[in-house]
Amino acid sequence: MTTSSSTALARDLKSGALSLAIAEIAEEAARLILPYWRAGTAVETKSDDSPVTQADRAAEALILERLAALYPGVQTVAEEAVSANGAPASAEDWFWLIDPLDGTRGFVRGGEAFTVNIALIHGDHPVAGVVTAPATATTWRTDKPEGGAFRRQFGALQAGEAHAGEDWRPIRVRDRPQEGMALLSHSVTDEEATRLAARHGCSRWQGTDSSLKFCLIAEGRFDAYPRTGPTSEWDTAAGQAVLEAAGGRVLADDGQRLSYGKAKFLNGAFVAMGG
Incomplete structure (x- = not known):
């Protein structure tokens, strides 16, 4: 460059x-x-x-x-x-x-x-x-x-x-309500989605595709997006940028901020969260 x-x-x-x-x-x-x-x-x-x-x-x-x-x-x-x-x-x-x-x-x-x-x-x-x-x-x-x-x-x-x-x-992300709402990938089963939502303090969940999940949390409509399956870095980077700018967080399995430039540009498990 x-x-x-x-x-x-x-x-x-x-x-x-x-x-x-x-x-x-x-x-x-x-x-x-x-x-x-x-x-x-x-x-x-x-x-x-x-x-x-x-x-x-x-x-x-x-x-x-x-x-x-x-x-x-x-x-x-x-x-x-x-x-x-x-x-x-x-x-x-x-x-x-x-x-x-x-x-x-x-x-x-x-x-x-x-x-x-x-x-x-x-x-x-x-x-x-x-x-x-x-x-x-x-x-x-x-x-x-x-x-x-x-x-x-x-x-x-x-x-x-x-x-x-x-x-x-x-x-802006919203403060976590008493009954949080999670977004999940359509690739997970209903049973797995319910478990993942509860793990992150959400009693309800909804399935949707693409990086919209980050943006819907960023604008205060939902509260968490846990992901266990693999994704590529181009799937998450723009959504993470928007969510973090709106006051949210995206954390890898080790509790650290999800990072980029990893081997083969692949992500492991992570969770995106609002307030």
Whole structure:
């Protein structure tokens, strides 16, 4: 990475301009994805048995192109590139984690719970992140490094506009209610979901797909998201950034903050929590 790119990243991160810029990119990718949704898009199976569509590949290509134009030479770790070419041997000091279409299984089924995830990692933790839900035209983002998270509904882009839709609104985790509500992956059984929810102080739970779980906790609608099965770092980094900026936490099994740049960019068990 060039010195100028490193300087630009640090400058734009500090001012909050970086998260606004990557929000625009994520929303552009969302608009690209939507015509493929519920349109009978062809589905292929990758070597890990996960599905991939042309929407995944087109969105990733757009995101990589836009990020390279803004910040040349910054390392990118993106799901489809890793699937095709393997993971980088190691992480650099600054790098992007990109999931162009998180929740592809749900997307293929015609469900709404799929997202575009873009996160910037510095050292071994996310310092900026954006999650966009194309089906509901909703974006969540971090602000400046000192904290703060925001949400907006975005609309169709009009000629000459940087964006359309609502203004950004601040979001914050809620204080834990007497009867907490957990979010769980659809990959777990009802019995396991009930056990995991209770383990983290929640008497009720709901299943949903993708990184939406982090964002719904960040905006104060739910309280915990425990995960025992493996995930890739691009699945969690943007959501973690948003949740932490909104006052929440994401902890690994050892009780430490979930970190990034691990071997093969894979996560172990973790729990995401609100207040």
